[in-house]
Amino acid sequence: MKTLIQPRDERTQPARIVPGYPQTPLRNPREPLVQRAPTLSELTGPLEVAGRVKLLGGDIAGHGATQAIGQLMHLRVRVLDEDGAPVGGTVVEIWQANAAGRYIHPNDDDHAPPDPNFYGAARLVTDASGAFELRTVKPGAYPVPTRDGWWRPPHIHFSIFGKVWLSRLVTQMYFPGEPLNGQDRILNAVPDAAARERLVARYVPPVAEPHNALVFEHQIVLRGRAATSVQP
């Protein structure tokens, strides 16, 4: 079997230097990135990462007296590869702000209060169909310290390993219908409108269950997969 890795379509990926995001011109390489033909080293990668990191589970909203403040939501995600094949058994790491837009992090400022019942970090493994569910509260928007009117819209961060070093993906998911989506400097750093749309979750109209939570669905596509066997 061949290992399937397509070159990236640049229009579907964010610009490296973003106007109005002052750190980007200091931290992104000036020299062109070096093209290399992938070798075994890049076409392998850490598998079964759950054996090396501590899983935190996908239920981060808390329950009963220690439930986090905010709009309870269930997020159903499927992780696929470029061929549409499910990426099962891979570790997904998730972090987000609380309902007020505050992270549990020493570098976040005091624009909004922390919630003692919300840490905002999940770490779980996809099932055989590439699916996972996150039970959380919807994150709030927050002002960026540039203090020039840029607010981040509600969003959730994902870090996913996939099957090979080249499939490692760190990305963000946004919510449908948020007015701040249209002016966010990070979401709009992706040139292609359809690619931006794919970063926005789908709202699932409420049904009887879950009776106390909104439901969103999302799909994340990693780059190609490793061959199941390579002929020497």
Add this chain to the structure above:
Amino acid sequence: MMIPTGEATIGPFFPPRYVDEGANDLTVFEGRKARGDVIEIHGRVVQEDGAPLDNLIVEIWQADAQGVFRHPADPRHAQADPGFFGWGRAATDKEGRYSFRTIRPGAPAGRQPHVNFMVMFSGLLRILKTTMFFEEGMDPVLLAVPASRRSLLIAKSNYEFNIRLRGESETPFFDD
């Protein structure tokens, strides 16, 4: 054919729990000690003006002491060292310093010994990938780098590997 999801990394709000205790020590896995020579790889990560970057995430991926990757795509993976996972993660401190305790990798087929690096940080909307080598040579990935910049990918003595994201002596990064 489906189109891969766009990248976006920002922090500095990676939760402190993102880096587990011991995630930068690759010399033990599932209670077994890795075979081979234990080494330390360490360095500083700075931006264009030389300022150190605090709480930047560094990950590495490498072969074991025999040059075997713990992955089924490696034809030799049945011989992979059961005490070596091959992946680790570290966060930089306020001086921009990171370190890993690992095994000096062997040479994978067709390659010289090397360690793959990835960094993610606020102000980087996309992760950056590079590769550290132990010496100059005829490695195809090293030879893909312009000759004048290859020395930037060679670790200094005792495996010091500094990463400059932009500017003079900028680390070569790969278009992965």
